[in-house]
Amino acid sequence: MTTDYKFEGWMGEDERSAEGNMVWQEYEPKKWEETDVDIRITHCGICGSDIHVLRSGWRQAPYPVVVGHEIVGVTIRVGNQAEGGIKVGDIVGVGAQSDACLNRKLGDDNKERPGCNECASGEENYCARMAPTYGSKFLSTGDKTQGGYARYHRCPSHFVFRIPEGVAPEHAAPLLCGGVTVYSPLKQFGAGPGKKVGIVGVGGLGHFAVLFARALGADEVVGISRRESKRQEAMDLGCTDYIATADEEGWETKNSRRLDLIISTVSSPKMPLADYIGLLRLDGTLVQVGLPEGQLPFRPGSLTGARRRIAGSSIGSPAEIKEMLQLVADKKVKPWVETRPMSEANQAIVDFEAGKPRFRYVLVN
Numbered sequence: 001m002t003t004d005y006k007f008e009g010w011m012g013e014d015e016r017s018a019e020g021n022m023v024w025q026e027y028e029p030k031k032w033e034e035t036d037v038d039i040r041i042t043h044c045g046i047c048g049s050d051i052h053v054l055r056s057g058w059r060q061a062p063y064p065v066v067v068g069h070e071i072v073g074v075t076i077r078v079g080n081q082a083e084g085g086i087k088v089g090d091i092v093g094v095g096a097q098s099d100a101c102l103n104r105k106l107g108d109d110n111k112e113r114p115g116c117n118e119c120a121s122g123e124e125n126y127c128a129r130m131a132p133t134y135g136s137k138f139l140s141t142g143d144k145t146q147g148g149y150a151r152y153h154r155c156p157s158h159f160v161f162r163i164p165e166g167v168a169p170e171h172a173a174p175l176l177c178g179g180v181t182v183y184s185p186l187k188q189f190g191a192g193p194g195k196k197v198g199i200v201g202v203g204g205l206g207h208f209a210v211l212f213a214r215a216l217g218a219d220e221v222v223g224i225s226r227r228e229s230k231r232q233e234a235m236d237l238g239c240t241d242y243i244a245t246a247d248e249e250g251w252e253t254k255n256s257r258r259l260d261l262i263i264s265t266v267s268s269p270k271m272p273l274a275d276y277i278g279l280l281r282l283d284g285t286l287v288q289v290g291l292p293e294g295q296l297p298f299r300p301g302s303l304t305g306a307r308r309r310i311a312g313s314s315i316g317s318p319a320e321i322k323e324m325l326q327l328v329a330d331k332k333v334k335p336w337v338e339t340r341p342m343s344e345a346n347q348a349i350v351d352f353e354a355g356k357p358r359f360r361y362v363l364v365n
Contacts, residue, residue: 012054092162094176097131100124181205203359226244
């Protein structure tokens with residue numbers, strides 16, 4: 001079945017696209033299945049992952065690619081086997097994942113395969129065959145996934161989420177990747193009453209972490225960044241204290257064994273990782289969610305003296321995204337965002353890379 005709308009978006013054709021050289025083009029969406037939903041995009045957040053992919057920072061990008069995985073819009077077509085009770089006209093969102101095996105029989109499953117424990121347990125984001133929202137392939141059709149710097153988006157309904165009443169679309173969009181990327185480890189590692197939580201990097205990801213650590217009831221939320229000039233912003237977000245690592249002499253000694261949990265959102269391979277680990281108490285955990293393009297410095301001795309751990313975390317499951325969105329509605333959590341026209345996406349990604357947003361840009365159609 002053909003549609004009366006075209007799938008068009010900002011296409012990255014090579015590494016230069018990250019410098020504001022994306023090209024508006026029509027592209028072919030995935031083949032329609034009755035489990036799918038078509039969305040008219042109203043908002044799409046700009047995420048650091050978009051820049052990494054456009055410039056092939058982590059690995060060679062599968063050009064041509066439309067990036068953007070913080071998508072909010074209105075459903076305009078809903079398959080008759082769609083999940084979640086989604087109806088035409090609903091305001092919905094799509095995050096950084098658009099497919100997983102879900103223990104389905106797929107086109108290339110001509111032999112017996114073991115069951116996927118991750119999908120069976122509701123942790124689809126850790127499925128070994130997980131398909132990101134752009135730069136990958138849908139498992140059932142083999143079609144290329146394309147993102148949200150666009151007019152329309154087609155996605156399996158399992159990864160489409162209704163936005164609760166009271167949550168503005170410009171606030172919802174950046175939560176769908178940036179928000180859940182920090183919400184998930186905060187929940188998984190026990191941020192809440194009685195806990196002292198540190199947030200490394202008070203920027204796009206970090207500001208979500210501060211907001212959620214407070215919403216989850218942590219006793220202390222300590223912002224950690226390089227410069228004293230960010231202190232007031234951190235305190236305005238809800239931090240109870242702030243550490244300026246470049247301007248505060250002896251910060252690592254003064255704050256030794258202070259924190260139960262640290263969420264590190266920074267992506268610099270030059271970060272003083274061992275010093276951050278030293279801020280943890282006995283059995284404390286540092287969760288690294290920022291993804292540097294190089295290797296991180298690490299000394300095992302920084303772990304052994306207090307039985308500390310380093311962990312990783314990747315986005316969030318569908319269940320966690322729904323839970324997070326409801327928490328945002330219930331607690332009236334409001335991310336700090338600036339809206340930019342979708343037509344200005346090239347300039348917006350340049351400004352994003354220059355560190356201008358406070359704290360996230362959201363493109364608006």
